[in-house]
Amino acid sequence: MCTPRQVITRPNSNPSSRTRLGFFAFALILAGSLIIVSPDHAQQPSQPPPPPPPAAGAQQQNPVPTGPQGPGGGYAIQRDVNLVVLHASVINERGQFVPGLKQDAFKVLEDKAEQKISVFRQEDVPVSVGLVIDNSGSMRDKRLQVNAAALTFVKTSNPQDEAFVVNFNDDYYLDTIHDFTNDLTEMKDALERIDARGSTALYDAVIGSLDHLKKGVKDKKVLLVVTDGVDNASRRTLENAVQEAQRSDALIYAIGLFSDEDLKHNRGETKKARHALTTMASATGGLSFFPENVDDTESICAQIARDIRNQYTLAYYPTNAARDGTFRAVQVDIAPQRGLGKLSVRTRAGYYAHAATPTRASGN
Numbered sequence: 221m222c223t224p225r226q227v228i229t230r231p232n233s234n235p236s237s238r239t240r241l242g243f244f245a246f247a248l249i250l251a252g253s254l255i256i257v258s259p260d261h262a263q264q265p266s267q268p269p270p271p272p273p274p275a276a277g278a279q280q281q282n283p284v285p286t287g288p289q290g291p292g293g294g295y296a297i298q299r300d301v302n303l304v305v306l307h308a309s310v311i312n313e314r315g316q317f318v319p320g321l322k323q324d325a326f327k328v329l330e331d332k333a334e335q336k337i338s339v340f341r342q343e344d345v346p347v348s349v350g351l352v353i354d355n356s357g358s359m360r361d362k363r364l365q366v367n368a369a370a371l372t373f374v375k376t377s378n379p380q381d382e383a384f385v386v387n388f389n390d391d392y393y394l395d396t397i398h399d400f401t402n403d404l405t406e407m408k409d410a411l412e413r414i415d416a417r418g419s420t421a422l423y424d425a426v427i428g429s430l431d432h433l434k435k436g437v438k439d440k441k442v443l444l445v446v447t448d449g450v451d452n453a454s455r456r457t458l459e460n461a462v463q464e465a466q467r468s469d470a471l472i473y474a475i476g477l478f479s480d481e482d483l484k485h486n487r488g489e490t491k492k493a494r495h496a497l498t499t500m501a502s503a504t505g506g507l508s509f510f511p512e513n514v515d516d517t518e519s520i521c522a523q524i525a526r527d528i529r530n531q532y533t534l535a536y537y538p539t540n541a542a543r544d545g546t547f548r549a550v551q552v553d554i555a556p557q558r559g560l561g562k563l564s565v566r567t568r569a570g571y572y573a574h575a576a577t578p579t580r581a582s583g584n
Contacts, residue, residue, distance in 0.1 A: 325554055345438070351386070351446075355387040357417045369520070387415070400437075423460060503569045
């Protein structure tokens with residue numbers, strides 16, 4: 221795991237309103253298997269080796285009661301370290317959300333073993349969300365439309381959401397005054413801090429934003445990433461970014477703005493960029509979009525906001541309660557429902573179990 225360093229001010233800017241997110245030199249990520257399960261519309265990433273078999277003999281903890289109120293009102297999940305929470309979208313053949321399903325319609329599998337669902341809800345719960353916007357040189361002519369789309373996303377979302385804005389090029393900066401805010405003016409000001417130049421450190425920006433997202437007080441965490449290029453400046457890798465996302469439980473939604481010129485003259489780089497965005501989104505239960513026109517970004521942001529607000533929440537205590545730090549593949553199936561046609565369910569591909577804290581022997 222990398223160790224975040226203290227937030228410092230962006231050079232040549234107002235220290236009260238623009239701060240830099242960064243990291244010290246990082247340690248190697250713990251080896252873990254990376255399993256990507258793509259939704260139907262996404263590109264299929266390469267399949268890595270399966271995770272190691274589950275440990276045996278661990279005892280399951282008793283369920284933790286669920287409370288009716290969270291920060292700012294609404295349902296909250298009282299978690300302990302063993303509770304696994306999944307946010308699932310159910311879609312019919314016409315691409316419409318399917319509300320009103322009962323718990324017995326769902327089956328949850330972890331490493332192919334069925335799990336008992338302990339928490340089941342479909343509610344429009346507030347979220348902690350990070351808007352992670354490409355500020356590299358190639359985005360100069362696109363930022364006005366992207367900024368308008370990001371504000372549409374905020375306006376269409378739950379009014380109790382809390383958000384922050386990170387602008388990134390070859391580095392990444394927290395540009396909201398506060399760690400989180402629901403003030404539209406503050407977010408608008410942060411989005412308008414356009415300094416379109418430099419390269420694209422997408423993976424570093426995602427990892428830094430996931431770390432900042434931990435400060436959020438809402439149960440549900442989301443990143444919305446908008447970029448128009450392949451990562452060419454990060455110290456970290458795509459695999460690092462996916463692993464950090466799966467450790468954080470956050471959903472990632474991604475919008476790739478690739479022009480006809482990119483598709484014609486930079487096909488290899490564009491394919492690599494699309495693969496990266498699709499991989500991060502599908503691994504976490506989010507979605508990736510690749511509009512033909514930047515003007516379509518606004519309607520896509522509204523669609524993403526609706527997706528977040530129409531999800532089911534399922535939580536369970538895994539039968540494999542070993543705290544061994546391994547990756548656990550997760551699958552959610554849905555039984556056929558009379559009169560609803562073929563249904564599909566989308567959620568994250570898995571999670572990393574917590575690792576046991578070593579005990580230090582006491583001496584005399």
